[in-house]
Amino acid sequence: DVKVTQSSRYLVKRTGEKVFLECVQDMDHENMFWYRQDPGLGLRLIYFSYDVKMKEKGDIPEGYSVSREKKERFSLILESASTNQTSMYLCASSRDLPSTMQYFGPGTRLTVT
Amino acid sequence: SQKIEQNSEALNIQEGKTATLTCNYTNYSPAYLQWYRQDPGRGPVFLLLIRENEKEKRKERLKVTFDTTLKQSLFHITASQPADSATYLCALGDGGFKTIFGAGTRLFVKA
Numbered sequence: 001d002v003k004v005t006q007s008s009r010y011l012v013k014r015t016g017e018k019v020f021l022e023c024v025q026d027m028d029h030e031n032m033f034w035y036r037q038d039p040g041l042g043l044r045l046i047y048f049s050y051d052v053k054m055k056e057k058g059d060i061p062e063g064y065s066v067s068r069e070k071k072e073r074f075s076l077i078l079e080s081a082s083t084n085q086t087s088m089y090l091c092a093s094s095r096d097l098p099s100t101m102q103y104f105g106p107g108t109r110l111t112v113t
Numbered sequence: 114s115q116k117i118e119q120n121s122e123a124l125n126i127q128e129g130k131t132a133t134l135t136c137n138y139t140n141y142s143p144a145y146l147q148w149y150r151q152d153p154g155r156g157p158v159f160l161l162l163i164r165e166n167e168k169e170k171r172k173e174r175l176k177v178t179f180d181t182t183l184k185q186s187l188f189h190i191t192a193s194q195p196a197d198s199a200t201y202l203c204a205l206g207d208g209g210f211k212t213i214f215g216a217g218t219r220l221f222v223k224a
Binding site for chain 1: 117121145147154155156157158159162202206209210211212213214215216217
């Protein structure tokens with residue numbers, strides 16, 4: 001079974017802090033994604049990576065950056081956390097493009113105070 | 114702009130009945146449509162994919178229909194069980210890396 005793990009289930013940070021969310025997948029998938037999920041809005045794509053060191057912006061990249069130094073690991077960075085970044089963050093991976101059948105991690109619920 | 118609409122009201126049904134969830138979309142020409150299940154506090158889990166040239170697809174107690182003229186998909190769970198209680202997400206893809214997700218419909222199956 002594909003396993004996608006995320007570094008934290010719950011995180012509380014202060015406004016202005018730099019925040020790192022890490023995601024690891026164990027199935028040698030090429031593609032990895034970061035989404036945020038807010039009530040009533042569905043999942044929104046922040047960033048996508050199709051290979052090591054390769055990334056594409058999603059629909060809401062402002063205030064975020066990403067890093068993919070190894071194939072299995074995809075990190076989301078909040079350069080200076082703000083309260084409007086309080087959300088559930090979900091990492092996913094998929095083998096092929098188009099990105100069907102995405103495998104999701106358990107999510108990190110981030111609260112910025 | 115592209116939009117996916119799923120019924121925001123929860124669906125409550127009795128065990129053994131068929132649950133039917135709706136997904137409507139606008140301003141989009143999907144190559145495929147997917148359904149995911151999400152339990153509270155967990156990430157979504159892939160259930161089914163149907164392509165634009167397919168009308169219907171089945172998997173065990175699940176059935177999905179896809180009408181590109183109506184821009185609608187229906188997701189059916191037959192002989193529903195309390196364990197089917199979850200939020201179900203509809204997702205559309207155009208063949209690239211982006212998938213657009215709906216906000217989901219919460220299903221409650223009562224014993």
